[in-house]
Amino acid sequence: MAEPVRVRRLADQEGQKLQQIVRRGSTSSVRYRRAMMLLASAGGNRVPVIAQLVQADGDTVRDVIHRFNEIGLACLDPQWAGGRPRLLSPDDESFVIQTATTRPTKLGQPFTRWSIRKLAAYLRKVHGRVVRIGREALRGLLARRGVTFQRTKTWKESPDPDRDAKLDRIEEVLDRFPARVFAFDEFGPLGIRPTAGSGWVAAGHPQRHPATYHRTHGIRYFHGCYSVGDDTLWGVNRRRKGAANTLAALRSIRAARPDSAPI
Numbered sequence: 001m002a003e004p005v006r007v008r009r010l011a012d013q014e015g016q017k018l019q020q021i022v023r024r025g026s027t028s029s030v031r032y033r034r035a036m037m038l039l040a041s042a043g044g045n046r047v048p049v050i051a052q053l054v055q056a057d058g059d060t061v062r063d064v065i066h067r068f069n070e071i072g073l074a075c076l077d078p079q080w081a082g083g084r085p086r087l088l089s090p091d092d093e094s095f096v097i098q099t100a101t102t103r104p105t106k107l108g109q110p111f112t113r114w115s116i117r118k119l120a121a122y123l124r125k126v127h128g129r130v131v132r133i134g135r136e137a138l139r140g141l142l143a144r145r146g147v148t149f150q151r152t153k154t155w156k157e158s159p160d161p162d163r164d165a166k167l168d169r170i171e172e173v174l175d176r177f178p179a180r181v182f183a184f185d186e187f188g189p190l191g192i193r194p195t196a197g198s199g200w201v202a203a204g205h206p207q208r209h210p211a212t213y214h215r216t217h218g219i220r221y222f223h224g225c226y227s228v229g230d231d232t233l234w235g236v237n238r239r240r241k242g243a244a245n246t247l248a249a250l251r252s253i254r255a256a257r258p259d260s261a262p263i
Contacts (some may be wrong), residue, residue, distance in 0.1 A: 005062050008069045009167060012157045015042070017073060032077045037064050044181075044228055051089040078142065092131050096123060096138070097145050125175075150231045180251045180263045181231035188221030188241060223249040227256060 010018070021035040033054050039052045047065075051058045067075035088096070100119055104111050109122065116135045123131040123138075133141070142148070160166070174181055223245060224235035234252070238245045257263055 005041075005047055006044075007038050007046060007065050009171075010038075010042050013155065014073060015039075016155065018042075021076075030078065034064050034076050034115050037061050038068055041065055044178070045231075046084050049231065053261060065153060074146070079144070088131065088133065093145070095129065096133065096141060096145060099123065099126075100142060100147055109175040150188075175226065179227075180257065182256070182263055183226040183228065184249060184253060185224050186241060186246065187224065189219035189236075190222065191217075191219045212244055221245070225249055225256075 018035045019037050020040060021031055025032060033056065036054050036058075037050050040053055041047075041061075045053075047058050047061050050056075050061050054061070064075060067078075099107070099122070100114060104114055104118075104122075107122070108116075111118065114122075116139055119132060120135050120138050123133060143236045218239060220237045220239060222235055222237055224233065226233045236249070253263065
């Protein structure tokens with residue numbers, strides 16, 4: 001029997017990037033759907049379940065997973081052929097990328113970072129080499145070459161020397177005993193947050209909403225449980241996060257296996 005198709009083990013940065021795309025959304029529906037496929041596969045879901053989740057064909061899901069296992073996150077941006085032929089040579093494209101990744105002040109420009117408009121204008125008037133490219137074509141070229149607008153960030157990786165061994169054990173349990181695998185998490189505090197609106201109001205007397213710290217109806221915590229084998233999610237909202245409520249949620253997981261089998 002052939003082994004089920006699934007993504008390889010995600011690196012910490014890969015998992016964070018995929019979660020960021022899914023949580024914050026993306027301007028590209030292709031990136032969003034492909035990120036959902038990869039995260040769902042990393043969570044232990046099979047291809048038919050993923051295909052139903054993203055409303056895609058099973059072969060499409062398999063192709064995306066295989067492509068990710070080969071080239072990583074680059075599979076989020078497929079290189080489809082067709083359309084108008086390129087007007088820039090590969091040498092011109094390399095020059096554009098080199099310019100975009102160079103600090104503008106080093107090129108004699110009176111600003112510290114490029115915008116699409118400023119970069120396109122500079123490429124049209126650079127001495128000795130004129131590259132004529134529109135803003136959208138420039139944005140597409142940067143995306144194809146993996147150049148994005150970024151801010152300096154920090155990240156954390158697990159320092160546990162037994163990390164790989166523990167992940168191997170988790171994957172073994174997911175494959176051999178899916179009916180005994182459960183997930184539990186707490187989420188909160190949840191509260192009603194005012195949303196700013198707009199309208200015509202007498203000058204000097206606008207209507208005000210209270211700030212978010214005025215919790216007139218209190219807050220809630222959600223205790224969620226998930227059965228991997230049954231693909232079943234349940235949970236309950238609580239007014240507090242106390243140990244008693246957490247223990248009650250864990251007992252509901254224990255009750256889901258009345259045969260007292262290990263979980």
